[in-house]
Amino acid sequence: MKKDICAYTYEQLQAEIQAMGEQKFRAKQIYEWLHVRLAEDFSEMTNLSRELRARLAEAYEILPVVLLEKRESRLDVTCKCLFRLWDGNVVESVWMRYSYGNxxxxxxxxxxRMGCRFCASGIGGLERSLSPSEMLGQVYRLQRIMGERVSNVVVMGTGEPLDNYGSLLTFLHILTGEHGLHISQRSVTVSTCGIVPRIYDLAGEHLQITLAISLHGATQEKRKELMPVANAYGLEDLLSACDAYFSETGRRITFEYSLIRGVNDTEEDARELIRILGPRNCHLNLIPVNAVKEYNLKQPDRKNAQNFKNKLEKYGINVTLRREMGADIDGACGQLRRSYVQTRIEEAEI
Structure with a gap:
């Protein structure tokens, strides 16, 4: 079985290439082709000898991340792509252009497998975790498709990143390492629904990434209603882990909060958010919930969402109300993949 060459860190690739009897500088050339020039085939590596390219192709592979579908929003500068992986599984990624970069x-x-009650990603459960190269491949393919450099990376699409911890760490080191795209760690955000032991592990890595916590409920009871993970890790334990992350890294935590009409957007919810977040150096991101047909949940109207935000600001909470992007292209997490998978199921049943 061939080895996944894009999953090696720079140091690991050096060891591999030297084990082949090649000089160390060859590893730097190959690594640059893979992670800077974004080569998709060994034949592109024209500063290597034909013999070495043949040996690489015999022992290693560059796993394909193939574009299946591309949707561009007419409402804003958002592009959503559906990619097929080597085994037929599909994943989705989103490109968003802002004034500060891509x-x-x-x-x-x-x-x-987290099963949050409002998210399309968990419908159908978990197929498998992605390798570091498959995570990198989404970034690289989007950069090639759009023809512009990526400046910020958010690991907030389908899946729970901390449930794929080893691959996530390798991905982060390759993405931010000086020999690759060298994206600043401060320009990378990793989201989690709240796997407490892994938050402590990540804190111990002393990375400068932003950690985003999917909160969605200001009490333990409310979180348990919306997020099964809360049955394993209580809210107070989660907040303690967040405090430890801030203490170890100096990086302010971002809390994500999907606003659901009549569920977590009441006066009491606002008071509880003020109670738990007021003492903390953090940022709260309010996100009007996206409609998922399998769940009968609705977002508050814009006026009520703004009023909720204003109440929090009045008590010193650093809060933003997220602008919805890509609404006309199934821009929210898991929607495009879910639509594709459901269509394949229906076709198979005909």
Whole structure:
């Protein structure tokens, strides 16, 4: 079985190439082809001898991330892509252009086993976790498709990143390493629904990435209603882990909060958010929930969402109300993949 060459860090690739009897500088050339020039085949590596290219192709492979579908929003500068992986699984990624640069949101798993009650990603469960190269491949393919450099990366697509911890760490080191795209760690955000032990592990890595916590409920009871992970890890334990992350890294935590009409957008919810977030150096991102046909949940109207935000700001909470992007192209997490998978199921049943 061939080895996945894009999953090696720079140091690991050096060891591999030297084990082949080649000089160390060859590893730098190959690594640059893979992670800077974004080569998709060994034949592109024209500063290597034909013999070495043949040996690489015999022992290693560059796993394909193949574009299946591309949707561009007419409402804003958002592009959503559906990619097929080597085994037929599909993942989705989003390109968003802002005034400060180009941001991409990528998936860490094909499917998700967390089962949050408002998210399309978990419908159908988890197929498998992605390799580091498959996560990188989404970034690289989007950069090639759009013809512009990526400046920010958000691991907030389908899947729970901390449920794929080993691959996530390798991905982060390759993405931000000086020999690759060298994206600043401060320009990378990793989201989690709250796997407490892994938050402590990540804190111990002392990376400068932003950690985004999917909160969605300001009490333990409310989180348990919406997020099964809360049955394993209580809210107070989660907040303690967040405090430890801030203490170890100095990086302010972002809390994500999907606003659901009549569920978590009440006066009491606002008071509880003020109670738990007021003492903390953090940022709260309010996200009007996206409609998923399998769940009967609705977002508050814009006026009520703004009023909720204003209440929090009045008490010193650093809060933003996210602008919806890509609404006309199934821009929210898991929607495009879910649509594709459901269509394949229906076709198979005919």
């Amino acid at each position: 941001s991409v949101c990528i998936s860490s798993q094909a499917g998700c």
